Amino acid sequence: MNRNACKTFYSYVIPSVLAFALSGIYTIVDGFFVGRSVGDTGLSTINIAYPVVSLLQALGTGVGMGGAVMYTLHHSSGRQDEAKKYLRCTTLLLLAASALLTVLLFCAMEPVLRLLGAAGEMVTLGVEYLEYIALGTVFQIFATGVVPIIRNNDGARFAMGTMIAGFLCNIALDYLFVWVYEWSVAGAALATVIGQALTAAGGFFYLARHKIPVWGLEVKGIGKCVKDIFKIGIAPFGISFTPLISQMFMNRFSMRYGGETAVASYACVAYVFAIVCLLVQGVGDGSQPLVSRYYGEKDTGAVLQTRRLAYGTATVLAGLCMAGLYAARGLIGPVFGASAEAAGIVAAAMPVFLSGYLFLAFSRVTTAVFYATERAGYSYTLVY
Secondary structure, three states: OOHHHHHHHHHHHHHHHHHHHHHHHHHHHHHHHHHHHHOHHHHHHHHHHHHHHHHHHHHHHHHHHHHHHHHHHHHHOOOHHHHHHHHHHHHHHHHHHHHHHHHHHHHHHHHHHHHOOOOOHHHHHHHHHHHHHHHOHHHHHHHHHHHHHHHOOOOHHHHHHHHHHHHHHHHHHHHHHHHHOOOHHHHHHHHHHHHHHHHHHHHHHHHHHOOOOOOOOOOOOHHHHHHHHHHHHHHHHHHHHHHHHHHHHHHHHHHHHHHHHHHHHHHHHHHHHHHHHHHHHHHHHHHHHHHHHHHHOOOHHHHHHHHHHHHHHHHHHHHHHHHHHHHOHHHHHHHOOOOHHHHHHHHHHHHHHHOOHHHHHHHHHHHHHHHHOOOHHHHHHHHO
16 A cells, blocks of 8 residues: 555544544534433433434535535546636525524424423423524534644544534533523523534635635536535435434434433434444545545545545544444443443443444445545435
């Protein structure tokens, strides 16, 4: 294996893995502080509301990744004007998605929570949480949407840095709002929104500093740009959001057959599962800029070499996660402030969830390679 190729690969993948992991920890941090402050009810509320937060992040990721892939493919093949059009169209789509989701959330907050399985006090707490999340919709969508663009402009390390800044801000504010001021789930949501706003601001600072043309109204050819971005973006959107469909059903059935204790138990499992998903997705999406670049340059050998490195890295990461989480399965519940009964359920159920992580690593990398090389149909098949 070429040493320079390995160095280039990991210079993209390591920052991407860390950035993806941190994007998932936002809500997990909320669960940690709320669970230790409010107990099983608060922990269950955050878990039930998590699909809404995930939808916002998935939309940002899907649109941002679709635009970034099309930009890289055109840029690497020498079509600079077309590449710039895709960036400007991506920004417009992120703005449109932010406006639409803000209105929808405020109009259907309580029905959505009940659909997700909330009942009783969880509905009241869930509305408090989602009110702030809805107000910060634009920050969450742009925070995840600009990262693929930055990464495809050789800014993987900066993307990681701005994610870390937002994450640390979220932790500090969670401590302040939830534990010191005792604002409960509303404080956790506000901390998340401010952290994401910081990440989005850092991203746009990078784009402005490097004069990357993401602003401007495109009229000519906008229909084709939107179609191409959606064609690629549907797969990364699905990678981020489809696991939450399972989580929605799990939450509803847990509430029906086991009550708040069962929901709190699954919340702990879901938080851990989300981190592992994002770690291996970080490998796939971190390798995407290189795969798209080499594909645009028609360098098949480099594409295959990058894919092999991605498979190996994702498999090692998944294996390490399986071993570490199995060894620590009895500690996961207490970390999130779950009751003794809930923690026991978590420890018993964790090995079942761990058994699928190697398959997850393979599918995430394969899907990323497919949409990085415009084979959208194959990526849809794997995701959906």
